[in-house]
């Protein structure tokens with residue numbers, strides 16, 4: 638339990654990969670604040686599970702990552718309910734699949750806000766405390782789409798490339814202050830975000846569900862297997878260790894070989 642006494646804030650952690658990060662950090666003793674939308678009862682069960690795992694307090698913020706004032710309030714709430722943030726995981730994300738000339742403006746803006754702009758606001762809110770304490774870990778969830786593109790995902794590809802660039806910049810700014818900043822870039826992992834894009838992809842590419850699964854999702858993933866949430870979370874835990882203190886400004890692929898091609 639090497640994270641006892643540390644506090645983690647994981648955005649978009651009421652589901653999927655974010656939930657995996659929250660549990661893995663709690664299992665190492667961190668007090669965790671989760672964030673995101675979903676069923677109140679399920680969120681409360683997750684919060685209680687985190688307390689059992691860590692033996693520390695866990696909290697929930699319903700802050701909307703499109704709203705900078707709610708993001709700042711989330712950081713304040715975390716400091717009041719748990720402690721100031723030592724480990725920040727920017728993970729909230731959504732997807733929309735459409736040709737660029739048909740891409741709805743509201744979807745473009747929401748994707749840029751939730752994936753990219755929110756990371757600026759969270760980082761700005763928690764970095765002064767990390768600097769003061771001389772220790773911090775910032776982990777941004779990228780994607781293989783932070784390195785390469787796929788058609789019909791213009792906003793997502795743009796936002797993921799942007800967060801990887803932002804990550805490198807912050808890493809350079811705090812490189813001598815005990816704070817590391819990295820991007821973890823998964824390939825396809827089976828989560829609601831992936832499941833929900835199947836109908837639109839079927840429409841955009843005129844394909845069946847099976848064709849989307851095999852010819853789109855796993856076509857570019859040489860292992861032909863979805864990445865497991867636990868595998869992604871384990872990498873985040875490693876980045877929090879002292880042994881990982883020289884890893885900063887990196888964009889680490891965990892994508893079954895997707896970006897090796």
Ligand code: NAD
Nearest residue numbers: 649650651652653654673674701702730780825826828830
């Ligand atoms: P998911 O849909 O299971 O989880 C997304 C989370 O973000 C949920 O907790 C949701 O409530 C939250 N969220 C959405 N909009 C929000 C908002 N406005 N404010 C606050 N929270 C909000 O998806 P996932 O697959 O677990 O995705 C998590 C991250 O991993 C995303 O950044 C995604 O782009 C990235 N990613 C996923 C895959 C994959 O294959 N699943 C691959 C690469 C990267």
